[in-house]
Amino acid sequence: MASGARILVTGGAGFIGSHLCERLLAEGHDVLCADNFYTGTKANVAHLMGNPYFELLRHDVTFPLYVEVDLIYNLACPASPVHYQRDPVQTMKTSVLGIINMLGLAKRRQAKLLQASTSEVYGDPEIHPQHEGYVGHVNMLGPRACYDEGKRAAETLCADYRRQHRVDAKLIRIFNTYGPRMHPNDGRVVSNFIVQALKGEEITLYGDGNQTRSFCFVNDLVEGMTRVMNSDSDFSGPVNLGNPHEITVRELAERVVAMTGSASRIVYRPLPENDPKRRKPDIGLAQKTFGWEPRVPLEEGLAQTIDYFRRALG
Template sequence: MTKRILVTGGAGFVGSRLCKRLLDEGNRVVCMDNFSTGSVGNIEAFLGDPAFTILKHDVTEAVTVGVDQIYNLACPASPVHYQADPVGTLKASVIGALNVLELARRTNIPVLQASTSEVYGDPHVHPQSEDYPGNVNPIGPRACYDEGKRSAETLFFDYHRQCKLPIKVVRIFNTYGPHMHPADGRVVANFIVQALSGRDITIYGDGTQTRSFCYVDDLISGLMAMMNSGPEVTGPINLGNPEELTIRELANMALELTNSNSRIVHRPLPVDDPRQRLPDIGKATRLLDWNPTTALREGLMRTIAYFESVAAKPVLATV
């Protein structure tokens, strides 16, 4: 059946790709965004679609709209953006969660919270499974995002227990793909834009820290599988790619795929930057029948082609 679905943060990198998939499957979509980090360019392809509605609104303000499901993605998600206004970031996570939960509670509709692997902080266990409580610095420069998302998870589960609200919580690991903001400070965008423009490839630390990277289309499939799972599946559930590589390996791959002559330079590691980050996706595989299918090289080539097509060569902020 066709549903009317609210996507908060719907003009962002992940939100806009989710809007597209929901529209492609015949749903009506309400895209809510305050456009602080989201872009009209991300959703311009849908603007003539009668099934697509833009609601310019800040998630920290109460909202009333008639929908059947809510995906809550509204929050700056890259260090450059969330550290630019840490108080605003914390409000988007916590007050925003309260507002979407109240909207869902009034009509008892399912609501999905896009949480983050940052709730694990700089982990002492590897890979990270959902039962690991994390190692987060509550007063560091990343805390506005890390603790904001942790608090949002608390609110979601308290609404579930106290109000019997149907909730879904996913923890998103590093995601990349077309429509990333070229200057948002995330490592994939940084390396590709630097390589394409011939500038130095900047590695923070010695490059031995590890990450895993999930292509955005695979993530969207996971989000939708979670939303459409049975009411007993509340999460939290990790969504990410279980293939680990070092930041140095990623930099070398970016150089190879762009045929760039850029050189690699090193800068000090930011405060509280995790040394390791890798999801245990056993629950997602078992409960959602979900696994990422896009190989990193293939996904990077698509992302490089996107950046080349928009000729995006900004001066990148440091993180």
């Protein structure tokens, strides 16, 4: 895509959104960052405020937005269990009403839209690794359903707007992502372990620690997002974006303790309801279609993330 596009990033002051805004500005685009600051912060984009091609707008996507844009990245939604379970009704509204409003904007403007969906649409998967053709194993009545089912409904709406209104809507499914600007209290294992280790607190593991996750550094994810957005209009996805290198949560905790030089000890707590036991993306489609795969090794990404939290925690 040539530089100079007018791009809306909803949830742009969040962890991933702020890195995406940074990338788009570096490519010479005009970026409108919309965020209601429920989980995003102005601090995440403060360094961009002096750029004349960057604009920050306080806006909740559950309400319509009338702006002139060419591309829409819809990232607006709390993405960690701590945050999305705090107000589950609003979480569902953000996913469903938010995508309806953004698809309506895309339809009016004939703009291209990329919907940030999630690996959580697979629920607690019965197949491993998870590929895009798997329809999932989700408890629609559970405490995580506000997020899981909200994102699943958003995918349905994207597919229907594409079929009925010819909106160029693309779907990505984001697997566990980490890096600088993660919220220190978001309840995710990477930020939890690093903050606890740096503070010398007990490292909290849920369950026996043998559940697995696959961690993708944020810069790798942003690269994948832009490749999907810039793809031919015939491609709609969904496409998995994540790192297929799978490790246990206990191994991650031990690695963080070693890398921080912490004296923290690991303690165990009961596993939350519907918490997935295994999570690993099949990224064959992303590799074949876009030549995309993660480049940043876990050790390198963790070092950058630990350095960020050292500075943030003072």
